[in-house]
């Protein structure tokens with residue numbers, strides 16, 4: 001099986017309305033592209049901060065600017081009008097763990113993708129509210145970032161650790177010198193203790209950094225810590241569903257990963273990697289599209 005769980009049905013622009021993008025026709029465009037690429041298992045995980053209920057968790061000005069939609073209407077739409085799994089991409093907000101848990105547990109998600117986009121109030125991957133304007137060194141920001149990733153895993157709030165080395169977004173600028181495993185190490189105890197799935201995301205290949213998230217060395221350490229893998233594209237438009245999966249599958253094969261996480265009702269099982277044929281049949285050989 002192949003999966004794509006970290007999907008957004010709409011672009012990140014504030015005026016991208018649910019009326020236009022949360023429609024059966026749009027969901028069908030994602031499903032069709034997935035089918036062409038041999039991906040049988042699809043789920044949607046819109047950003048939590050697009051929903052008014054997220055302001056119960058955090059009132060960052062960025063969240064206040066974007067919180068416009070109703071979370072329960074989103075859940076109803078995905079469940080009743082699409083055949084996609086129901087997920088959400090939720091930020092880890094230290095100190096707001098209880099409020100985050102309350103919001104998540106009140107809905108019947110299939111999985112929750114946990115992200116670290118902010119260190120305190122500073123954004124890791126945006127020009128607005130950027131943590132990089134704080135005067136701190138890349139060394140210090142990377143350290144704080146991976147510590148926070150470890151805490152997010154340990155919080156137990158999430159099923160999937162999204163884009164685990166997002167802090168490299170601005171690379172090669174803002175990337176510390178030397179062996180980066182000294183940073184990755186800071187996240188590994190949390191990953192090992194929580195049993196969280198680690199996302200392999202092709203989104204980084206569509207950014208200036210032009211690398212898969214996470215780096216092979218991070219993934220190797222996470223596998224050593226016992227983490228299973230969740231595979232996603234973080235697409236924000238239909239044509240990016242399953243984008244560059246050949247490269248992700250090559251990385252997984254190189255590291256000896258033969259199974260992917262499949263989620264339903266926040267329970268997880270592992271399925272052998274393999275593309276399905278366009279008519280929906282599962283292929284028998286592992287590797288699938290892009291396999292060698």
Ligand SMILES: [Zn+2]
Nearest residue numbers: 089115162163
């Ligand atoms: Zn994200």
Ligand SMILES: [Zn+2]
Nearest residue numbers: 006008089234
């Ligand atoms: Zn995302």
